[in-house]
Amino acid sequence: MKIVCSKSELLKGLNIASKAVPNKTTMDTLECIIFDCNEGMIKLIANDMDLGIETIIPGTIYEKGVIAIDSSIIINIVRSFPDSDITIDCDYDYKTVISCENSMFNIVAKNTDSFTYLPKYEKSNPIIISKITLKDAIRKTIFSINEKDSNKVMSGELFEITGNNLRVVALDGHRISINNIKLNALYEDKSIIIPGRTLNELTKIIDNEEGDLFIYICDKHIIFEYDDTTVVSRLIEGKYFDINKMLTDNYDTKITINKKSLIDSINRGLLLINDGNKKPIIMKVNEENIEIGLNSPLGSLNDVIDISREGINQIIGFNPKFMVDALRVIDDEEINIYLMNAKSPAFIRDEENTYIYLVLPVNFNSI
Amino acid sequence: MKIVCSKSELLKGLNIASKAVPNKTTMDTLECIIFDCNEGMIKLIANDMDLGIETIIPGTIYEKGVIAIDSSIIINIVRSFPDSDITIDCDYDYKTVISCENSMFNIVAKNTDSFTYLPKYEKSNPIIISKITLKDAIRKTIFSINEKDSNKVMSGELFEITGNNLRVVALDGHRISINNIKLNALYEDKSIIIPGRTLNELTKIIDNEEGDLFIYICDKHIIFEYDDTTVVSRLIEGKYFDINKMLTDNYDTKITINKKSLIDSINRGLLLINDGNKKPIIMKVNEENIEIGLNSPLGSLNDVIDISREGINQIIGFNPKFMVDALRVIDDEEINIYLMNAKSPAFIRDEENTYIYLVLPVNFNSI
Incomplete structure (x- = not known):
């Protein structure tokens, strides 16, 4: 050669x-x-x-x-x-x-005698999606999978096609991250689970140039094709969680807050946390501001951030890392957080449900 | 407070x-x-x-x-x-x-009962030197010290003042790195050994703004003063090596070579070296070019770089890392390498001896 x-x-x-x-x-x-x-x-x-x-x-x-x-x-x-x-x-x-x-x-070099080529499939009816859109939706959800969970389906992401909507879902036991993508055509309803590793590698190799990517869903595999590259991955077998019953549009409190201020504050709280002490970040929602607090053996933090609020006052605790994970992939400067009570999940979502982040609260009284 | x-x-x-x-x-x-x-x-x-x-x-x-x-x-x-x-x-x-x-x-916070303040000294007759010049001279030599050597003096740098010349020297068993700095005044002759850690930290805290730094040499300490900062360090006790008898201006071959080409080539050789195999880089000096070669179980490299040469042909082997360490701190685009024979050290130096790098050869026939 x-x-x-x-x-x-x-x-x-x-x-x-x-x-x-x-x-x-x-x-x-x-x-x-x-x-x-x-x-x-x-x-x-x-x-x-x-x-x-x-x-x-x-x-x-x-x-x-x-x-x-x-x-x-x-x-x-x-x-x-x-x-x-x-x-x-x-x-x-x-x-x-x-x-x-x-x-x-x-x-x-070596011979290729023991090498297995990519499986060949009859490819038809591709789902067509912009490369950048797909990469973005993966990046904005993938951090929520749990690759080490014994339940295999948690190590992958759900790709759910309904008409012209692709819903990308990742979850572990504490949070759900969802991105909805509008497709340019109507497709047959499908629901598959793609390994997290495949999606992680895909985001690394897709460049930032405009262009379409073609998805072929086969029996046990999914094929991604774009430019001169073909990626073939096994699918994860099994039944995904019924996330619809965990989602709700109801709320008692809606907060609109500057995303950067909230991230900065929670990151300050994280400074007081080390391996030996896992403490929740406490959010006290008042009429015009939110008090962010964290207590640990290293010290305590008390921040105040201006907000606009609909509904009632709340006190609720969260794992600070899970909150920050979701906040930092959101592009919006101002975000909405929807709360019900101290035992119900918080929802961070935009009006169009392009993104939905559900984060379970932590019972901070018992800690 | x-x-x-x-x-x-x-x-x-x-x-x-x-x-x-x-x-x-x-x-x-x-x-x-x-x-x-x-x-x-x-x-x-x-x-x-x-x-x-x-x-x-x-x-x-x-x-x-x-x-x-x-x-x-x-x-x-x-x-x-x-x-x-x-x-x-x-x-x-x-x-x-x-x-x-x-x-x-x-x-x-804590009380300061068990804290020891910096030692106080009568300071007089400072050696005055530009911050940037000192930082540069340390950076260009410090990689040659051997912090782990049982001989303490190897873990520091020699600062040797003779008249208006400050010679900064670092060495381990395989190489010597020297920078000479012209001072703006004549000083009393002095020779001290400063711990490598002190000098490393000093290069990190000195900013890149023009300005003078004052050095006070005391009994067992050295004091660096600049702007609003004072650094006090213990000196290393002991007698430094007599490096003058290792230096020579004689040579049989003088090579002038593009520094970047040589670094790139030796770095390619380093790709074939791992923990299990330490192989020398072989330099074959011809009239108009130099052949750079390295053989290892992973493969071999053969590069050719144009040079201008005075003197005779040579074949000589070096530890590639030691060569690259010296080359990458030199600012000159074209450098001179002086060789005697395959068993004598190579000298990389400029005409004014602002910098001198001595690298011992490796006997490549026995490897």
Whole structure:
């Protein structure tokens, strides 16, 4: 195999494919990126069975072939070269010369005998969505999954398609994060659970350029296609929680507050928390302001923030981290928080329900 | 004690004083920064006996007093506040309110009974040097000290004053790094060894503004004074190595080479080195170029870089890390390397000997 491609395109492709290389593995081939140049194009592929990524990069093929190269070695080598054309030349016994201008590495590549290619599916009826919109919806919910929970469905996100609405849902035992996306067409109703790892890696490889992404939902897999990249992931099997019964539009108190002031205040409270003491942040809602308090063995915090309020006064406690997690992914400067009482969840949501964050309260009297 | 100062000045002062707070200590008071407001100014002090720092910050004293506050807590609290005036108000039993705008922390400060103030010395005949020049000379040599060596003098830098020349020297068993600074006056000849930690912290707290720094050399201490900050450090006792007999102006080969090309090439070689294999970088000096090579179980590198050369051809091996350490602190784009033979050290130096880096070669045949 002999190919020539530009450093920038090669590095971009390697960075994309490498996201399907597992961090720890005992199988040599899984640590590799496959260069498949047998079909007239340069394909970079990695696949660990749960997640597979294939991306095509521009370049010239002087000699066909398929080889596997250790992912971190090839990425480091390519990164170390000047911004110029790079030649990868592998002979019949996998001795490989990687060269650029006056610099040349000799390494040994591997055969691909034990490599499993991405599963092939009949693809039809894609769901079409803007790359940036999808990336944004994942980023704004993914922090709420619980990857370590024994209940597998909590380690993934629910993608629920109803007509022209895609609802992205993540939850653990203490909170629910929801983003609703309006699609450009009507689709068949579907409900699938996608592994958190897949979605995390997807947000890393999707660039910030305008463009569409195509989603194909298959039997046990989901396929994301955009530009020259294909991502195939296993789906999580099982039944997701019935979140609709946890959602409500009722409230006794509606607060409108500057998001940054609230984040800054809760972050101050977090300074008084360490591994040994988990204390709630107490919010005392008055007519024109909210008092934010936290007591810990290290000291106490008392902040006052102006708000506008509908409804009644409240005193309610929260895990400060869960509050901050939700607040910091919201783009709005002013946010609305809806409360019922000290034992009911708080809802942070915009008027259109583009985003809904449910955070369970903490019983602060018993702590 | 009650004081008011601006967030920016308080944070700047805390960051300076905190450099004398040891990372690990069993003594509570050592983890603290002292606020000493008994003498009409706000002094922030930290001292762990080896290194002491005192800095004066602008602000208003409403009530005199001296208290100690945990360094990381007070820094985090001050950092978390908006950019405004901060009030620190400590009552007779050390209950302390730290407030800024609508935000208020309550913590407990400590008394300073077990705190040791900086030693007082009669100061005379300071050595005057530009802050930036001193910081630069330390940065360009300090990487060569060996803090873990059982020989204490290797964990510090030699400051050697001869007439109007300050020579700053750092070395371990494999290399020597020297910077020569021209002073603006003639001083008494002196030779002292300053702990590496002191110099490292000094480079962190000296800002990049023009200005003079005053050095007082006392019996067992050195005092650095600049702006409103005083740094007192113990000196290392013992006799430094006689480095003059290791230095020579003779050479058989002089190479002039682009520094960045050489760094890039050696860094590529470092990609093939891991904990399990320490391989030398081999330099083959030809008439018009230098071949850079490295062989390891992971693969091999062969680079060619154009040079201009005086003298004879050479083949010589080096620890790539030691070469890169020296190269990356040199500001010159083109550098000169002087070689004698494969068993003699290489010298990297400019014509004026502003900097001299000696790197011992590695016997690459035996590896």
